[in-house]
Amino acid sequence: MTTPAIEVQNLTKRYDAFTALTDITFSVQPGEIMGFLGPNGAGKTTTLRILTGMISPTQGTVRINGLDVAEKPLEVRRQIGYLPEVVALYPELRVSEYLRYRAQIKSVPGMQQKARVAAVTEQCALGDVSRRLIGRLSKGYRQRVALADCLLAQPRVLILDEPTVGLDPHQIRQTRELIMALGRTTTILLSTHILPEVEMICHKVTIIDRGRIRAVDTPDKLRRGAGGGSHVRVQARADAAQAAQALGALPGVARVTAHSTSPDGFAVIDVEPKENQDVREAIFKLAVQRSWTLRELAAQRASLEDVFVHLTTQEGEPVAAAKPA
């Protein structure tokens, strides 16, 4: 087996009385884009800060490309590009000046510094503002300057803490495309609140809540697994109670949920099939037999949002779910 690009083992972080992380273990294979999901205060940023060596864990080890963060902090930092949650740059410097300075302290060889600065400026579309003072840039541009800084030393591992927060929709799309493009050559750990982003970009997802890992899997499998299976949405002109009863009697149907009847007289019913059986044909035949007018018959997948809410909510006590994207 190849060495994982990021390997986190039994990580625990305690602040005086508060335990931020409890026994976290996960790994990211080279070339993977791993989504790191969790509600606010779940311990995402704490984990990422431990990975970058910014803070040290109470217990447990972190290896980046096989190197222990605690033992070889400098080598590890050399291989990481880190975009912190709060992007704080030096407002009094110009963008090009700042990137040049970062290239110098990131041991980019002197001969290549100019070329690398030009390359990341191009990659992050910063050409128009490279002479501007960082303090005068919009938040979106500052975010991209920080992202450009991440890429300067051509790191093998990128750790991005909510890279699209505060960007406008255009910039979000550009940033996602950039991340996907980078993902072809780089391992990326991407912390985010934005679930569609994870579905779009990530190969795998780790869900964390209150300092504990809740799930690690591909977005597809997660959807099929924990969060309740897919269901079929039916809209038919019929009496809701009778229709629900008839649908519930069909073979292969596990559960039926009748919603309110629409104003124009259509009953809205969700049919949950047993173990991924396709019951749509049976529903159609039933509708013909009972001469219901069928307006909608659509299989609906459980969204990652359902999975997320399900996994990060404890019984009877809803946790504040993801920030609105």
Place this chain on the structure above:
Amino acid sequence: MSKWWALTMRELKSLWYSPIGPIVGGLFLFLQGFVFWLLILILNDPRIDPTWNMARLFFGGFFYWLSLFITVPTLTMRTFSEEKRTGSIELLLTAPVTETQVVLSKFFGAWIAYALLWLSTILYFFVLRAYISFDWGPVLTGYAGTILMGGMLISVGIFTSSLTRNQVISGLCAFVVLLLFFSIGLLSIFVRDPEGAEIIRYLSLPDHINDFSRGFLDTRPLILYAGITAISLLLTIRALANPRWRS
């Protein structure tokens, strides 16, 4: 080495571009300009002895200490506190640089700025040289002593800055330490014990400057400066490695 230099240059650039650098520099030059004007007034007095030691007028007077009390805390208070407050310290400490490089660059950044301010006033002596003759020796030892003593005070300021994200607290702490070093000589009135008095004299900065401006560059105060500088910088490095003061 090249990383350290890049970090130091960044310190100097940020100081120069931020409002604090030009304001402190301007104030310093204004005070020193006033001192130069006073010097010329005194020298124009026909009753003055032409062999008078120029350096004693320049180093150790009221405006000398005022300049020192203004420049040292303002140059050092922002170094770590500002980075902690804004959060830029996170990008700094997750870059492949050591804590030692970071601390030394902040120290040298502030020290170089301080030294440049003082050395700019050497121009006055070249101007005066055209009109009167004086001994360069005490002038040069005066500058050397001022810069080395400044290094010590700056290292203390850097240390206080590494402990808080509040610039005002950091600057105030540096100011208080400077004040202690400045005024410790007052205690000698109360100390009967000759050894105690000796220790107090050893720590008293005005006594040192008095010596420097007479052309004595004694090694004993220099050892004190080097020692305290080294201890402060080591403590700063330790503080930076400690999770409590890291960010």
